[in-house]
Amino acid sequence: MDELRARVEQAKKSLFFSGARIADHLNSFLNERGRLCEEIGGTHADKIRHIFLVGSGGSFASLQTAKYILDRIINIPSEVVMSYELIWRNYRRLDKDALVIFSSYSGETEDTVAGLRMACKRGAGTLAIVGQPESTLAREADIVIPYANGAIYEIPILAVLLYAFGLVGCDNLTPDMSAIYNSIFQLPEAAGEASQLEETVAEAKARRLLSADHIYVLGSGPLSPLAYKLAMSVIMENIRIGGTYSDASEWRHGPVEALSNIKPNLIALLGTDESRQLTLQTIDFCRQHGSEVLVYDAVESANVHPLLTPLVMNSLTQWLVVYSALLRGITDLDARVFMGHRMLTSTGASWP
Amino acid sequence: MDELRARVEQAKKSLFFSGARIADHLNSFLNERGRLCEEIGGTHADKIRHIFLVGSGGSFASLQTAKYILDRIINIPSEVVMSYELIWRNYRRLDKDALVIFSSYSGETEDTVAGLRMACKRGAGTLAIVGQPESTLAREADIVIPYANGAIYEIPILAVLLYAFGLVGCDNLTPDMSAIYNSIFQLPEAAGEASQLEETVAEAKARRLLSADHIYVLGSGPLSPLAYKLAMSVIMENIRIGGTYSDASEWRHGPVEALSNIKPNLIALLGTDESRQLTLQTIDFCRQHGSEVLVYDAVESANVHPLLTPLVMNSLTQWLVVYSALLRGITDLDARVFMGHRMLTSTGASWP
Known part of the structure; x- marks a missing residue:
């Protein structure tokens, strides 16, 4: 039993287990990057015709959550796409009037980097939400929203929502939209x-x-x-x-x-x-x-x-x-057997 | 063994097992309804700003397939939504400039009927692809594309694609779009x-x-x-x-x-x-x-x-x-233990 307690304390330091420090993570993002997200949205008002939200794995799920809320806030059509599908689908409407938002904690996900390069070629605007500011995704995107901590699921959602509120402008919020906006700051x-x-x-x-x-x-x-x-x-x-x-x-x-x-x-x-x-x-x-x-x-x-x-x-x-x-005997929550070891990529990318 | 053969012959008559008669099913739909789908699309050209594709279960998957192909054909944004989610998401852009396409074989799916009624209230255009022309969905939608046979997965896809080709107009097809269009008629x-x-x-x-x-x-x-x-x-x-x-x-x-x-x-x-x-x-x-x-x-x-x-x-x-x-001893492929027995609905609807 004491060993289990010790393992849990150790797990609290893992990247995976952000829940143990969630209030700090959310607070620091809202304080340090919240205004940036809204400002970027403000500069895009009336300039964006379509938003693509692109990620893989946990980032894909995170962006799906963001879109669910987004549909109540903005009138611009948006869709969530798995990273490689952005390439495969070859959308007719992926062009200079589109903004493509990419999310990847490492900023090195093979699929997502490939998606970014394709979006750039098509002339679309690109915005990357990344945990690693020195990564390929951060270097190659038009705009970067970096975050320094491990709330990998929650922070991309907050970034997209605050960007969307910036797009709409604080003078144009309905009561329901204001209620969502205000509740964001109760989250931590x-x-x-x-x-x-x-x-x-x-x-x-x-x-x-x-x-x-x-x-x-x-x-x-x-x-x-x-x-x-x-x-x-x-x-x-x-x-x-x-x-x-x-x-x-x-x-x-x-x-x-x-x-x-x-x-x-x-x-x-x-x-x-x-x-x-x-x-x-x-x-x-x-x-x-x-x-x-x-x-x-x-x-x-x-x-x-x-x-x-x-x-x-x-x-x-x-x-x-x-x-x-x-x-069940898995003690290192950040260790992976296959992922991150270049076993699952064909391009030499580190993730997955 | 002879019993198994006999069961397979019997299964070929089931609604589920349309694969046994797929060429006939696809041919009769293309011959009887193909032109109708394109004509409806033609009347909508330049009038639609957003397309929602709404269904549940197999119909949801069928519409997801349709959208994958649609993204190469039309420039209008589209999204696939599970039926109840059309209500829950409460999209800002669900209005008179949107067309909502519903798919349900029975035309009585609880979720999909609820979605249709919500879309009507919001003033959106509605189109129903249904296997049962006497159903609630067929009665209440603005436009109906009925089909008389059991290729439940394939036919809604064909209906949506031919509608989309009608929207674009045959004079405006790129070579890739023409290749898709021509291949539709090789399908049977x-x-x-x-x-x-x-x-x-x-x-x-x-x-x-x-x-x-x-x-x-x-x-x-x-x-x-x-x-x-x-x-x-x-x-x-x-x-x-x-x-x-x-x-x-x-x-x-x-x-x-x-x-x-x-x-x-x-x-x-x-x-x-x-x-x-x-x-x-x-x-x-x-x-x-x-x-x-x-x-x-x-x-x-x-x-x-x-x-x-x-x-x-x-x-x-x-x-x-x-x-x-x-x-495995399941001999009636159209029988359901729970679905279709009003055990899973709260409104008295027959499906699921």
């Missing part, structure tokens, strides 16, 4: 408090799932991309077991039939937004048919605007992952 | 021949996967949405075992780490488009690390434009599913 405290509380219950949750060799993660609305990230690039990447993502509303359109035959272990992310009722129904149905469902309920933990709950709940799920990994 | 023969050939090898493929209780499906580029459909609304829905979808390029960004610990059964859809090389790399990597990978290679089967391969390969995967279901 809300996320910090929720993460602290989670510390006391996370081990028990991890033990409930300790025998699982596959976990399904459901979420809906603004929490759907976080469910995707948790299944595909956290459970499979950090706990190294099987994972499946499904939107909680889509679960009814096919996957649910398997419950007649299998009893999957489920994690459900339950929000405070319009999608809550449907996710509740899905949770009830799964439980009635024999599934174990671990629920993260934003009502209990995320005292922020309903669209911003993912920025609180990511930290809570990190506690689960830290305990799950440690209890 | 190409898909029919490929499906016939698959009949001779499908049982052996199903037997390779017969002990699997979970299957991962990878695909990239235009085949990525078909991989999603196969995992979530075919394997889980029709074979009733576990399923996971991952884009083949995203597999490197997280999920791959689990291969250090698990040896998943994989199906890979391999295209002839720009994404082929990366999917090949991913397949090789998985095999090197002990995974069984069943590959569907479009080079061998889909003699059509590289963007149209999903419209051939869906039928091939149906053969696998038919044999897999029958060999």
Whole structure:
């Protein structure tokens, strides 16, 4: 037991486990870069016809979350694209009137660097949100928003949102938009408090799932991309077991039939937004048919605007992952078996 | 064995197994409705500022495929949205200048009907692609494209593409766009021949996967949405075992780490488009690390434009599913345990 405590303390220093220091991370970004993001948006007002949001892995999920909120704020069409797909899709409308926003913590992700170079060739504007200011992405993009800490999921979302509020201009906000904007600045405290509380219950949750060799993660609305990230690039990447993502509303359109035959272990992310009722129904149905469902309920933990709950709940799920990994003998949360060792790239890039 | 043959013959009559009659299905749609789709597009030229493509389950995947191709054809921004998300996202730009295209075979899908009613309230134009012309969706949409047969995945894609070619106008096609357009009319023969050939090898493929209780499906580029459909609304829905979808390029960004610990059964859809090389790399990597990978290679089967391969390969995967279901004792491919029995809806809708 003392060894587990010691491992958790050690894990708090890992890049992965930003949830342990989330209030500081969010505060320092908002204080140091918040105004920059809004100013960049301000200079782009009326100049952008289309926004592409480009990333891979966790960054892809982070940008999906950003877009969900963006759709309420700006009138400009936007879409999230996996990095290589920006090249493969060969969009007709990727041109000088488009802004392409790239997100990559390392700034060296093979796919994302390739996407940036293609966007430059097409004459589109480029903006990079990167954790490493000395990286290829930072060097080659038109505009850079660097951040110095490890809230890798949350900070690109904040950067995109503040950029969008800059685009719209503070004089043009509807009451709903103002509510989102104001709640951004409640996030550090809300996320910090929720993460602290989670510390006391996370081990028990991890033990409930300790025998699982596959976990399904459901979420809906603004929490759907976080469910995707948790299944595909956290459970499979950090706990190294099987994972499946499904939107909680889509679960009814096919996957649910398997419950007649299998009893999957489920994690459900339950929000405070319009999608809550449907996710509740899905949770009830799964439980009635024999599934174990671990629920993260934003009502209990995320005292922020309903669209911003993912920025609180990511930290809570990190506690689960830290305990799950440690209890399964994975002690270095930043170590990777395959990724980052140039085994998965064809160009000599370091990531993945 | 004779019993299995008899079951397969019976399955060919099911709604699910359109692959057995795919050439007829595609031909009759192109002959009976092709011109209608283009004409509707023609009347919308210069009148549409944004296109939303809305569906759930298999229809959602079908529309994702359509959008992948659409991005090469039209300059108008488009996005695919799960039906309830059209309501939840509350897009600022959902207004009279937007066209919302809905797809639902039954025309009674709870989520999609709710989305249609919301779009009407917002003053957007609405177009429904439905298999049942007497349905709620057909009654309430501004424009209806009905189809009388069961190629539920392929026909909405064709309808959207022909609509898009109508929007652009046949005088304005680039050589690449003309190549896509011309290849549409090769599809019935190409898909029919490929499906016939698959009949001779499908049982052996199903037997390779017969002990699997979970299957991962990878695909990239235009085949990525078909991989999603196969995992979530075919394997889980029709074979009733576990399923996971991952884009083949995203597999490197997280999920791959689990291969250090698990040896998943994989199906890979391999295209002839720009994404082929990366999917090949991913397949090789998985095999090197002990995974069984069943590959569907479009080079061998889909003699059509590289963007149209999903419209051939869906039928091939149906053969696998038919044999897999029958060999596991599921004999009625159109029967559902939970869906369609009003157990999963709150409004009294029949589907899901």
